[in-house]
Amino acid sequence: MQLLALRAQFPALEQTLAGYPLCYLDTAATSQKPQAVLDAMASFYRDDNANVHRAAHQLSARATANYEQVRDKVQAFINAAKRQEIIFTHGTTEAINMVAWGLTEQIDHTSTILIDSAAHHANIVPWQQLAKRTGAKIIAIPLDANGRIDQPAYQALLSNGASIVAMNHVSNVMGTVNPVKEMIAQAKAAGAITLVDGAQAIAHMPVNVNTLGCDFYVFSGHKMYGPTGVGILYGQFEQLDKLSPLLTGGEMIDTVSFEMTTFNTLPNRLEAGTPAIADVIGLGAAIDFIAALPQAATKKREAELLKYLQQQLQQLGQVTLYGAHQDNLGAVAFNLADEHHQDVGILLDQQGVAIRCGHHCAMPLMQSLGIKGCCRASIGIYTSVEDIDRFVEALASVKAMLFD
Numbered sequence: 001m002q003l004l005a006l007r008a009q010f011p012a013l014e015q016t017l018a019g020y021p022l023c024y025l026d027t028a029a030t031s032q033k034p035q036a037v038l039d040a041m042a043s044f045y046r047d048d049n050a051n052v053h054r055a056a057h058q059l060s061a062r063a064t065a066n067y068e069q070v071r072d073k074v075q076a077f078i079n080a081a082k083r084q085e086i087i088f089t090h091g092t093t094e095a096i097n098m099v100a101w102g103l104t105e106q107i108d109h110t111s112t113i114l115i116d117s118a119a120h121h122a123n124i125v126p127w128q129q130l131a132k133r134t135g136a137k138i139i140a141i142p143l144d145a146n147g148r149i150d151q152p153a154y155q156a157l158l159s160n161g162a163s164i165v166a167m168n169h170v171s172n173v174m175g176t177v178n179p180v181k182e183m184i185a186q187a188k189a190a191g192a193i194t195l196v197d198g199a200q201a202i203a204h205m206p207v208n209v210n211t212l213g214c215d216f217y218v219f220s221g222h223k224m225y226g227p228t229g230v231g232i233l234y235g236q237f238e239q240l241d242k243l244s245p246l247l248t249g250g251e252m253i254d255t256v257s258f259e260m261t262t263f264n265t266l267p268n269r270l271e272a273g274t275p276a277i278a279d280v281i282g283l284g285a286a287i288d289f290i291a292a293l294p295q296a297a298t299k300k301r302e303a304e305l306l307k308y309l310q311q312q313l314q315q316l317g318q319v320t321l322y323g324a325h326q327d328n329l330g331a332v333a334f335n336l337a338d339e340h341h342q343d344v345g346i347l348l349d350q351q352g353v354a355i356r357c358g359h360h361c362a363m364p365l366m367q368s369l370g371i372k373g374c375c376r377a378s379i380g381i382y383t384s385v386e387d388i389d390r391f392v393e394a395l396a397s398v399k400a401m402l403f404d
């Protein structure tokens with residue numbers, strides 16, 4: 001599919017802001033949604049709306065079939081061994097909280113939790129809460145001078161013993177890609193449970209949890225052209241089955257009496273209450289949409305575009321890039337001289353250019369980089385060379401405005 005035809009499927013991209021055509025470079029925060037996703041959700045509410053798993057009537061049976069079909073799609077999409085290994089959550093944050101809560105009984109004051117220094121707060125705070133409950137120790141896996149995991153330091157930490165290793169697949173700030181397959185194998189050899197935060201990877205690379213060998217892999221629908229309100233917790237069956245449920249109530253039970261409750265089997269045991277049915281349907285449409293794209297060509301185009309973005313920023317001068325490598329995915333982090341990142345963002349916005357500025361929910365990473373915050377431009381399947389050119393031109397004019 002040609003880029004113009006692809007872009008035409010994302011209605012939100014067709015607007016102007018303050019007289020400028022929208023230049024959307026904030027896909028890492030949330031991607032725009034194709035018409036197919038909007039249609040699938042509208043059609044669910046219009047034609048199939050009923051609660052799932054509950055009623056004996058046909059509408060509910062149809063809603064349940066559509067909902068459960070998405071579980072199969074997700075299973076195939078990430079190559080999970082069993083459909084019960086796919087748990088619908090409300091997003092990455094909820095999924096990590098479910099794991100961190102669920103492991104409480106398996107962790108104690110002798111346990112160590114290793115966390116990627118570039119992790120998003122969603123992959124830090126739930127572990128801190130787990131450590132508070134259990135007395136476990138948290139250790140940050142340091143980064144090297146290039147913003148990548150310091151592998152020798154990681155090996156040394158593992159050799160001291162680790163119960164859990166929580167890592168990024170791709171950094172939401174810099175776009176750096178962790179060698180997760182190797183890191184997982186090393187963590188497993190040290191006896192640790194592994195969780196990979198795939199929120200920024202899932203839209204940019206094929207993910208095969210079977211090959212990766214991780215215990216848990218989590219991501220959000222809204223960063224992969226699907227709706228907000230839905231995410232995935234993948235876990236190896238034996239690991240998921242051992243998690244204590246964070247949420248309890250309807251649907252996750254087998255029997256209830258005032259004396260005691262017994263829990264349902266997976267996946268229901270970890271899906272209490274009415275799920276985000278329409279959002280799950282939207283996620284299914286997003287997976288279909290991604291799966292229909294020519295995979296190799298799309299990946300190549302995105303990689304070239306990111307390289308072009310890095311080069312153009314470097315050529316502009318007085319721009320500091322953080323952890324910019326050729327094999328990064330999706331995002332570029334930068335500052336313009338010592339201008340405040342927020343000022344840069346606001347001035348770009350006045351020209352219709354949408355980027356993200358701040359600490360990007362990664363304050364420990366900001367500390368590692370020795371900065372308070374930065375700007376981030378991020379791309380998706382619909383981003384064009386023209387978008388990058390417009391952004392860099394706008395940044396040049398911001399630079400002239402601030403420096404002259």
Ligand SMILES: Cc1ncc(COP(=O)(O)O)c(C=O)c1O
Nearest residue numbers: 091092093120122172199200220
């Ligand atoms: C790497 C990473 N992890 C976790 C999250 C949290 O995702 P959500 O807000 O969808 O739960 C994000 C969102 O920006 C992210 O980029």
